[in-house]
Amino acid sequence: MYRYDEFDHTLVAERIGTFRRQVERRLSGDLTEDQFKPLRLMNGQYLQLHAYMLRVNIPYGCLSSRQLHQLAFIARRYDRNFGHFTTRQNIQYNWIKLDETPAVLAALAAVEMNAMQSSGNCVRNITADQFAGRARDEIEDPRPWCELIRQWSILHPEFSYLPRKFKIAVSGAPSDRAAVKLHDVGLYLRRNADGVIGFEVLVGGGQGRLPYVGHTIREWLAKDDLLSYLEAILRIYNLGGRRDNPQKARIKVQVNALGPDEFRRLVDEEWAQIRNSPLLAVPGAEIERITAYFADPAWEKLPDAPVAVAGQRKSDPAFDAWYRANVVEHRAPGYAIVNLSLKAPGIAPGDLTADQMDQVAELADRFSLGELRVSHRQNLVFPDVRQTDLRALWQELQKLSLATPNIGKLTDIIACPGLDFCALANTRAIPVAQDIGRHFSDLAVLQDIGELTINISGCMNACGHHHVGHIGILGVEKNGEEFFQLTLGGSSAEDASLGDRLGRSIPAAEVPVAIEAIVCRYKALRQVDERFLDTYRRVGIEPFKEAVYGNSPQRRQAVA
């Protein structure tokens, strides 16, 4: 784990001091709401439907057990005993009082966490593959690069008032678990023809009202050039991004208006001027210092795939089902990566109570070297579990309702907070996720369906990533009623694609039944070992339209 140095500590402490004074001035009336709003947003504080919400960064998804205990303390002392993990590796508290916010920020700083730039028109939390440093298919650990980008982008004087927010994701593996192609800038660590590791650079991905898959503007970028190239991209965006219309202010609109080739040309032109600036050189000593924090932990020398675990799986089908769904290969022999599902039937996706946080932190100490991760699919990960400990861990997780064997399955649903909390939402998202979770609670059915993601957003802003769910669900309000529009065929992985609209929107109560109809049609059409997304891509949307809306002339007309 990265540890703050004296500069980090000073910067965060000064920032809290500044915000404390700003809060005091707001409460005393020296600042109006219009003056104060951009200041609180840059410190992660929103005013939502029921209260102030505080969004806390979990940088590139890494969390220590000590930090999770502190998050539990904050939930208990300052909030209502729970937190909500988001699709951007943040945690949100829904009921933080304005006058207590500086105290919360101080409590976060005590464990080297902060909420800086978790909102506002600036570079947001840098996100990464939740299996970083542990995945077998990884080319290189992305975390040191994420940390370098974090340090470069925090309080960057030129990029604190961008046209709109700016999101960067990094993956060190060819399997994309971080939705890299759906970010303003996406970075994949890649080898070039000479085997040298650098970055493939994508720009202009994003969701919201105008969804786009990002364009590769550089197949390979030397590591030494990372900051100067990012600076060039941000400069072109900062200068040319639209400021007249917030709906069209993201870099994706600029990139797609200019075309990726022209955008690349502008970036290269700018880059040529700043590429050799000593200010933007990747400092060798600094990247070494950062990388040292992410050195492999002291893994024991263990045999891989011990016979005892195979025996446990054979004798206990429930353990075997969990193992197959939630356990992932680790690059160290004898170890495993374990997904903790925050998607038990009927639970709000991504929610964790304060008691659960404390208990998970204790389990992380006992089973995962005190470290855990947060995924953009709103689950937690234990990155370093001895394979011989898996069964004991599974038994403990069951007691906390965190062992549902559904990772990557239909009920592993992404859902935004929706109209239950969010001031932007048109409809609720969490109750729809809960209904689907209850409807498909039979684990044998889930296993038979296989890999299938459902993502739900309560409005067009798409915080629930509905565009890239294998099945996407978008809430729309019609005459005061909640309706939901389905899309099929989206993906946020390396084969990223945007979903196609299935037809007219349907009432909330009909959503689980419609999903059931889609799944039944898929099962009838699928070939051996063919996942839903591949079946959809092979057969197209028509069979699924018919499954949901029927084929009478009236219904077909309604769908059109």
Place this chain on the structure above:
Amino acid sequence: MDTKGQMVLANRLTDGHVVFLAADGGWVEDIAGGALASDQDAAQRLLAAAQLAESRNAVVEPYLIGIRNEAGRRQPVSFREAIRAAGPTVRTDLAD
């Protein structure tokens, strides 16, 4: 108790909680304790009082909402405001 008309809803500055403007110019969390305007003139007077309170930093973003009668109780007309008035429909196990 009147059950139809308009009320003013806002977030309280200090904690952001949803509050309703009361007849005495104070702010209350219970919809039943808020002032109800039965005509447009009364509604505008309520809104003016709320905007004054906003300028004095008591509340943030006050606005008028429609109220209807539901089984003898006040209920916001819009679904969004009903959720604001009653709180989230989920995580009721963890309500304050």
